[in-house]
Amino acid sequence: MMKDTLLETIAEPEAALATYNPRRSTALLVLVGLWLIIFFAALFSPPLLDDADATHANAARHMALSGDLVTLRVNGIRYLEKAPLPYWLGALSFRLFGFNTFAAHLPQAIGVLLLALLGYHWAFRAFNARAAFYAGVATLTTVGVFLFTRYYIPEVLLSLFLCIALYCLLQCLPPSADAEKRAVISTGAQRSGEIPAFLSPTAYAYVMWIVLALAVLTKGLVALIFFSGAAILYLVLSGEYKNWRNLRPFTGILLFLLIAAPWHILAGLRNTGGMNGHGFFWFYFINEHFLRFLGRRYPMDYNKLPSSLFWSLHLVWLFPWSLFCGALIHQAYTAFQSYRASNPAPTDEARTFYWQPYAIVFVGLILQNALKIPYLFTVFAALVLFLIHGLRRRQSNSPSGTPLLRVNTLAQRSTLLLSLFASLVLTFFSLSTNQEYYTFPAYLAIILLLAVALSNAEQTFHFDSASRRWITVAHATFTVLGVAIAITLIYGLWNSRHLPFVPDIGDVLAHRGVGNYTLSMSGIFDLTGPSFAALRLPAALAAIAFLTGPAIAWFLRSQRRHLASTVTVALTATTFFIAAHIAFARFAPMLSSRSFADTIQQLEANHSIAPDTEVLLYGDQSYGSSIAFYLGRQIYLVNGRSSSMLFGGTFPDAPPIFLTSQDLLTVWGHGDRKLLFVPMEKREIVDQLLGSKKILLFESSGKALFTDRPVDNSGKPKDPETATLSLNQRLTRQDTP
Template identity: 65%
Template sequence: MLLQHPIVQTAASSLRTDPSNPDSSKFHAGAPRQSTALAILAGLWLILFFAALFAPPLLDDADATHANAARHIALTGDWVTLHVNSIRYLEKAPLPYWLVAISFRIFGFNTFAAHLPQGIGVLLLAILGYAWANKAFGARTAFYTGIAVLTAAGVFLFTRIFIPEVLLSLLLCISLYCLLEALSRSNTRSAYAMWAALALAVLTKGLVALVFFFGAGAIYLVLSGDYRKWRALRPFTGLLLFLAITAPWHILAGLRNTGGMNGHGFFWFYFINEHVLRFLGKRIPMDYNKLPGYLFWSLHLVWLFPWALFLPSLCDQSIKAFIAHRRASTPIFENWPVWTAYGVAILGILLRNLFHAPYLLVVAAAGLVILLIELRRRQRLEPGTALLHIETYAQRTTLLLAVYSGLILVFFSLSTNQEYYTFPAYLPLLMLLMHAVVRSETTFSIDKASRRWITVAHAAFTILGIAIFVALAYGLWTSRKEAFVPDIGDLLAHRGVGDYTLSMSHLFDLTGPSFAALRLPATLAAIAFAFGPAIAWLLRQQRRHLAATTTIALTSGLFLIAAHIALVRFEPMLSSQDLAEKIQELEDDRVISRDNEVLLYGDQAYGSSIPFYLGEDVELVEGRSTSMLFGSTFPDAPHIFLTDADLLAGWGTGERKILFVPLEKRDDVDKLLGSRQVLLEETSGKALVTDRPLDRQPPVDSVHIRSVFPALHLPR
């Protein structure tokens, strides 16, 4: 079935040498056969992504929050207004939630169904990269692009949770691919496919999709001179198709969601608050951090690891292309000192992480003026001359991918950001990197610069591998006498770097004793880095380039398997599924009645997996914040928000209360409830407490309960 997918068939058919690209034939040499390449890509995906769909369970915060929104769609059939815990959730575009809701209806409410659309998105992204790179650069670059997408650290890491980035990346890259196809072949179907993919991208992430596509497309059309072919893009009928896909949801969402905070409804909250004010860092509520400029840029070496090690090769190939263009008297490079000075000014803004709107507008206007003056000057000299000398499909692809990925990186260096926001740039960057690797491999024996930089990459990979192996071996040796503790959360430092609003904050919580719970993944990673980099370098020196690059991918693949096992070990800390199961277990054993009230203390993100696995909405104590804030202001919002006073007034009366207390709020609840609480379960500092003794003694093997008199915190 997989090999019959239309995109796979497109990839297969495009394996033939592109006649419009005279350089493509030499880059087919040494590439695996079509069947072998597709089998390797499918195998990598099955091992690294499909097998990882079953565990760990949904994580608290964004993962389970978004799954709850999709669950509401599947249960209620309301495909217009997203809800989380029955509260309007208006900050997100709907397409990812529609897909997961469909998956829930087919496979049930479970982790596999929640993450399956993302897993399929990764596969399609790899196949798209394979097909596009094959058409532009040849079969070997296509194969390398496919395995790079599947083994890049960032692609794997940022598809462990339910976020829309992989779907956005897929749809935007499809629209860009169709843009080139429409321009190069005047293909009407490609033009309409471009508009349809762009519309779906808007329904995936909002207006930022338009910024990236039209920004990159406009710059590309001006630089390449393809703006003269604008009719091939079917702008009028295509725009109608775009609106036919995007407008209905936006209109219905606006009509159904009015009268919120300060009289605002969907349109203000979604378009102004979630787009304009988020970019400016003034979103309500202000619950997003921003990475420092130097960290934002340098972390991409991690997200694209191990392929980012070939960045020097990409720079080397880019410099050679720059020199070649200058020798060909490419128009734009006649004023290269002006462009260099302008580039230095932009670089200073990015590295210093400046954001002063008037200054940025002046800089942007200056760039536009320089561009228009240069274009007008060239047109006077040679009417119709493009700013860049673009002839082949490979050159067009290179220009478009470079402009598109650069725009994304610059945009999020200025905006508020999370580490994964630049995910849509990963495929174009990896494609450019892999093309540079192939060119370096092709000239490895005759070009000293190519050989030097590709050797530098292998040397860095080997040295880094040795360092990682030594660090892991040391950790394994020093923790050899430590007892294995299933609940790794009890051994972490809980430093709260970035207040956990950055997705990688928990990495700073690792401690020596916690290493004992990570022996298996640490051993696998140590083995991978002890042998993989050295073997790849040895194969490279023997001129066995395909085997060398594939070995790098396999090394990264084994490391990602180890990383996934480590993530599963963090389950008690990152997910609250076990606490939801404890409630269900107590009910099944009739230790407590099924007529009880489940409450979460603090923001719902602290324990968002509990309502998902319980299959019911819960009340929030002092939780009217972040994603729940705006939706709670609508007049028909259910009364699920309690204050501390409400909790105290109802505690011990009426139906049994079961309160989830996150680690961050344990001290607050201790001060509030004191000895009026009974501890049902505790894991990774999170606790379930109830307001009265149990109805009867539980079976010894099924429940372990500790009464708290007088304090909740007991020695661990």
């Protein structure tokens, strides 16, 4: 029978796989086991990293200690650029488990597990048990999910809330009886995955508004843009906008505001009188949302990846499951061909419209450099116009009231909504300023589509040459990459076989600064022979995984043992992630400054220095944010009124923690002992500033801890007259005539 819609082929169920599908209890046990191995076990090391990781943990720590759940503060300075929910969860975790690495990252790890379970449940209901298992496994064994949950950032929570909201959107808009009847006729049987809904449509509608409010409290207004954009497009294309009352918009919006609005209002009322009279409302809504999107945010301490790199990196972030994107593209193309065949020839009006996509591409290429329009965005816009052209063809030859896309089953509706959502997220951040992890919310949508495509390709593997070809290409590519990676690792192991193990890997890195370390894997370019010697165990483990895993998976696939083959791909990724985590922990001295905090605490415990000795940090607080977290006290910043400390430092009640180079020279060697932490990037500047007037206490990965006088066991200051005065009081007294 001819397919009715563009999505029919992709959404086709796989009845032949039912016999070989893992039972639901077994599948869930496997998912929880993978999560424990990959994510839970990684919660204890390495320590919190400098920059965003420890900065955000400091904000949550302040909430846990102060009880102020409205205003975020870092090192005593207002930190107004972030939504509060991730820090509420972090503060709760700190209150339960103490101020440690485990507690800081636990909410994110739980978010990953819930995201995988959501993917499993959604695919189980909409598609089939095999696709559900693949969706859950792929979520846990995808490079991007693993990599971007090593840090205290809110993307995984945002993805979880948005995907729950999308799922609830479908559940509160159940298809009509006629649509269900047409679906049964077209497929021949009721889909096995379409089990009864857990909640009523009304309950799903209110859950949708609740989690949407939580998404806004997690990341801001961008959550509304992603959800409402995808939802509106879906409702229009599917024709389900006629059932808008099922969304409970009036009472739902009221519930949304009751949850999301109070914090925004209180934050605005409590944070006024900053730079140029601006307060929270300007900084959070205008500066952090609109000006950031336009690339005019203040301060300009961010980057934008080139569009080609931004898009192509998703092959890495979704690896190894991105290898099967060929099967997804093939099934989408087949569905498109069936869709075109089911539509009559275009009308004259449609023919007139047909040239416009080509014009878009032509004009976009001309204006690409002048207007900085991403090339791939131009191509995407043309593809959208082609789709609109096809829809207009269909609508012009259909009865009045026929939706643009006929989606009857939950599988078809899910495919449409997931495709729209993923496309919207990717397109939005190709235009906005971005970092490589910003598109994290689209990962689950893409993974679900890949899981369905893979399970469908397995179903048709024995009689469809195209499906067989694309799966074979995926395994061939995986095997070639695996061999290449294994050879590279073995070569490094062989060359470093006689080199000694160096615990502080940062001391032997090249420090080339590729990409200014804004890319998540820039540090890999710094590896040298001596540094590789510190990575023998993870390198050997990864080499074994890549040398054997892809080959075994390919062999099992050739034997048509599809489930075993796909599980082998997942186990290969799991082994690699274990090796990557070990390597990540070996990089801790370079990425974290906890050892400096430990050194200070040890000196204070041994009475070599006085308790609560004043600690100064040269540069932005992000250079040593982990020191403030593990010391649990405020530190002074020399020339550090920048980046995240800039706007909050302009409020009248900001603590006087900012010093200039002249202030440092004024207090250095006078009054109480001072400790100065200097990041590698500032060593040369500090050497020129202080010269020989400093004593090195500790050094690691190019970072140094200096003091202004010899260490003794008394911990008494050299100048008893000013012993009771704080650093800023001494500065004030010296400035007074």
